[in-house]
Amino acid sequence: MPKTRTKSKFREYLLTQGLKSTQQRELILEEFLRAGSHLSTEDLYLRLRKKNPRIGYATVHRTLKLFAECGIAEQRHFGDGQARYEASDQGEHHDHLICVTCGRIVEFEDPRIEQLQDEVAAEHGFSIERHRLELYGSCSSCRQA
Amino acid sequence: MPKTRTKSKFREYLLTQGLKSTQQRELILEEFLRAGSHLSTEDLYLRLRKKNPRIGYATVHRTLKLFAECGIAEQRHFGDGQARYEASDQGEHHDHLICVTCGRIVEFEDPRIEQLQDEVAAEHGFSIERHRLELYGSCSSCRQA
DNA sequence: CTGCTATTGATAATCATTTTCATGGAATGG
């Protein structure tokens, strides 16, 4: 959760994998942590270009995948055709409410739902390794307008 | 649910929309209903080519979208990058268990989960218009192997 | 420093999906 901790986790990952710590990777991680969650590769790329116009899209893309491999970020898909990333909260899990009008995303976690998912899976002989729950609708401000 | 009913619903839709009933559309619907559920455009296209090699991919694609518009089919995305379609059970809803090893898909519906989703949404001031719940894991046969 | 190797970024390749457009076919009204 603290940015410093995330950064050291990433540097450690690079070390153990024989990868190099570079200016770009530092910059991308810095901006990724500064920016709000659920941003697409393009979102982050555009933000980064303002600070360093020499950064390449491919590098941003590869670095975000690295973040995911390393466990400091998670990839999401909300049905608009592009991958989004968010910083991961160390083993914590949450699902999403998405406003189809304004795009607002609210995170939630409901242990009762998680429990029922396990039950359902067990009834069908499945063991779950991950799941995906997204609720699409309109947020209160969009309904008033 | 009965195929004849689905077919007449489609023909009726074509009529009311000023669209034409064609050999291809009849053929595609026939094969769509015959084939198992959750097939991709390509899956259906390949099946159709065996019977009529002159059919075009674009036509299959457009016709599947027509089915969805008309309400006789629903589009799904299970994270493998391609859209899948299944015949819709008239207002009935279900979610999916997906085996990440063999690709098997099991359908389920749990009113308790649906209920909790509504509660969670209400707590955050959202009104849900649709949702998506997918449980990924391994089925019993894949775990034994 | 030097040299080895990973990384970078411009560009091209992929892959599913969607569009384009010339041709063919379905329906309607003589």
Add this chain to the structure above:
DNA sequence: CCATTCCATGAAAATGATTATCAATAGCAG
């Protein structure tokens, strides 16, 4: 039955997101 109109079709190209390629560059171990 014919003509006309307009929709549908299918081959091919366009799109958009993602991923691969490759020559030039930059970490880093020695």
